[in-house]
Amino acid sequence: xKKYTAKLTAKPWxxxxxxxxxxxxxxxxxxxxxxxLSNFRGVLITSSTTGIMAVGLTFVIMTGGIxxxxxxxxYLTAIIYCVTMNTYDNVAxxxxxxxxxxxxxxxxxxxxxxxxxxxxxxxxxATLNMFKGVALMISGGRNYAVPSYATxxxxxxxxxxxxxxxxxxxxxxxxxxxxxxxxxxxxxRAIGNSQSSAEESHLPVRTTLIQAYFLAGIxxxxxxxxxxxxxxxxxxxxxxxxxFTVIAAVVLxxxxxxxxxxxxxxxxxxxxxxxxxxxxxxxxxxxTYVFEAVRGIILLFAVCADRAAYVRQFKAMRLEKYDRIRQxxxx
Amino acid sequence: MKKRVLAAALCAVMVLGVVGCSSxxxxxxxxxxxxxxxxxxxxxxxxxxxxxxxxxxxxxxGISIDQLFDSRVATVMGLEDGLEAAGVTDIIELVADGDxxxxxxxxxxxxxxxxxxxxxxxxxxxxxxTALIAADAAGIPVVLYDRDAPDSENVITAVSCGAYDDGxxxxxxxxxxxxxxxxxxxxxxxxxxxxxxxxxxxxxAGFNAAITEILGDKATVxxxxxxxxxxxxxxxxxxxxxxxxxxxxxxxxxxDSFIPxxxxxxxxxxxxxxxxxxxxxxxxxxxxxxxxxxxxxxxxADGTVVMDCPNTGIIAAEALLGYLVDGTTxxxxxxxxxxxxxxDDIEANADSIWGVMDLSLSYQ
Numbered sequence: 001x002k003k004y005t006a007k008l009t010a011k012p013w014x015x016x017x018x019x020x021x022x023x024x025x026x027x028x029x030x031x032x033x034x035x036x037l038s039n040f041r042g043v044l045i046t047s048s049t050t051g052i053m054a055v056g057l058t059f060v061i062m063t064g065g066i067x068x069x070x071x072x073x074x075y076l077t078a079i080i081y082c083v084t085m086n087t088y089d090n091v092a093x094x095x096x097x098x099x100x101x102x103x104x105x106x107x108x109x110x111x112x113x114x115x116x117x118x119x120x121x122x123x124x125x126a127t128l129n130m131f132k133g134v135a136l137m138i139s140g141g142r143n144y145a146v147p148s149y150a151t152x153x154x155x156x157x158x159x160x161x162x163x164x165x166x167x168x169x170x171x172x173x174x175x176x177x178x179x180x181x182x183x184x185x186x187x188x189r190a191i192g193n194s195q196s197s198a199e200e201s202h203l204p205v206r207t208t209l210i211q212a213y214f215l216a217g218i219x220x221x222x223x224x225x226x227x228x229x230x231x232x233x234x235x236x237x238x239x240x241x242x243x244f245t246v247i248a249a250v251v252l253x254x255x256x257x258x259x260x261x262x263x264x265x266x267x268x269x270x271x272x273x274x275x276x277x278x279x280x281x282x283x284x285x286x287x288t289y290v291f292e293a294v295r296g297i298i299l300l301f302a303v304c305a306d307r308a309a310y311v312r313q314f315k316a317m318r319l320e321k322y323d324r325i326r327q328x329x330x331x
Numbered sequence: 332m333k334k335r336v337l338a339a340a341l342c343a344v345m346v347l348g349v350v351g352c353s354s355x356x357x358x359x360x361x362x363x364x365x366x367x368x369x370x371x372x373x374x375x376x377x378x379x380x381x382x383x384x385x386x387x388x389x390x391x392x393g394i395s396i397d398q399l400f401d402s403r404v405a406t407v408m409g410l411e412d413g414l415e416a417a418g419v420t421d422i423i424e425l426v427a428d429g430d431x432x433x434x435x436x437x438x439x440x441x442x443x444x445x446x447x448x449x450x451x452x453x454x455x456x457x458x459x460x461t462a463l464i465a466a467d468a469a470g471i472p473v474v475l476y477d478r479d480a481p482d483s484e485n486v487i488t489a490v491s492c493g494a495y496d497d498g499x500x501x502x503x504x505x506x507x508x509x510x511x512x513x514x515x516x517x518x519x520x521x522x523x524x525x526x527x528x529x530x531x532x533x534x535x536a537g538f539n540a541a542i543t544e545i546l547g548d549k550a551t552v553x554x555x556x557x558x559x560x561x562x563x564x565x566x567x568x569x570x571x572x573x574x575x576x577x578x579x580x581x582x583x584x585x586x587d588s589f590i591p592x593x594x595x596x597x598x599x600x601x602x603x604x605x606x607x608x609x610x611x612x613x614x615x616x617x618x619x620x621x622x623x624x625x626x627x628x629x630x631x632a633d634g635t636v637v638m639d640c641p642n643t644g645i646i647a648a649e650a651l652l653g654y655l656v657d658g659t660t661x662x663x664x665x666x667x668x669x670x671x672x673x674x675d676d677i678e679a680n681a682d683s684i685w686g687v688m689d690l691s692l693s694y695q
Contacts, residue, residue: 031575039574046567141399145622155595231562232591233622235400237429282571
């Protein structure tokens, strides 16, 4: 039992899952409505966009990178989806063009980060503005309404289950598979631990980095379509600041900002956790400033936890090294 | 010169057309007032544009835009029409993309470029004061459009759609519909804009005033935070509020953009019932965008307050040019009246609703 508990608490997502359960218990005492199934359904739908994006971003952060252009990709995708729907009235074409653009945006990010060895934050800050600029050029600053039959991705259901929840589930399963069962996942972790070592070991660093940013791009694209379908129209501020919520979700989920380790499961729990915080505050009728402050405190807590984990890992590695040296000298 | 006069005449025809088409509304008094104001404004634009064409053509005007979205684009097009009608060709436009500090920097850039006058839509009513003081120190007159900074003494006028009255109209309609139901209590959701935006604050204040006046203690208004007019935040927070307060019987949307999100939440909760049917949740919006128009036409929303965005732009441009060319000081606040349309009259007045009348609207 002790061994099992130790194994469980060692999981990177343990803290967030524990915090999640505690929050749910407290909230259900304060507001009985919180425990209703319809509320959880609403929370899951709302967290689908950030959750899907968190899956893609987990891979980027695991390689030691960051992508703050995902908010721009959400906006760009949403605009392409809306404009195509309003121009050609073809859902399939709109989805293909939107996802295609998002994928291309991700590939551009990955290529720039690898090719020019620039800091991912600066590179993606530049592309964030670039994607937003292109999006504004396409839209001309207009708001677009999405025809009701094209809002299926945000409002539709299959057998009573909301489409955003189904898409999130599929994305999470694919993410877990990629991370745990493929070489890509292993390479991403290896690059995050040490890119130079990965290069010296002849690992496909370029391909892996581009694939990681591609995943962040495509998941942002999917989120963009769900986003605009759910709110039924496009606004100029769509996706503004969403990158920080997604980064917070990933870090809360136990993925280290310095790269090298993390889980897709943790990231999705982190995304749902953040939405539950908003859900509870909205149910209590809290002021918007309280929302911001609470989010800030949680992010700060996550970063501190991340730093503590790094220090712990560093100490463990050092002890391991000393042990090895001691053993070698004994021999 | 002929071109300028022709442009001014076309501008006047457009404004008169807009107003002329809005004559058959349910709120006749409001419409008449709007017609009078718009007609007077259009006439003044033509007269002053014709007279001032010679001197105005030498002016350089800076336009600071808070952010680009439908209604703002419509107002900016009105500004351009008003300026061009008077012969101003040197127009510098900068968009702050919703960032107050960026806007301050941009206004300072315009001051340094030596513009003769500034037309500003502030991102934040407090933050903009620094830029307004700088403009005043440089001797550059400022006219605010669409959003006022009520405490500022550094602007010659602010031309806007009367956010308080707009909110009041929406609240008045909701209150009257609910009063007919004759219930013991009413729970109403107010999806309000950010506190840093005077428009959001005033719309909510007007709405609350109407509700209190008509329904008194029977009404409970639940404020739903929407961030910076963010539809996704509005949708998520309304969902949570509805969960905690299932007795909500009406929703006041601070902008039309919130209506589709409200529809989504009500649909998810199994409470989306069309206007006129039993159990319908009363919904009103403000703006006059295509989203609002379609929501009312399709029976999702009961009505929407339609702003006169193009005319707001024209009047703001005219006020600035009047000050620069003739030295005319306008009133500190100029209100351009809005009109509340319901499903009964919105289609008949589609030609006068800016979100519908110009679908090719684009800002390039």
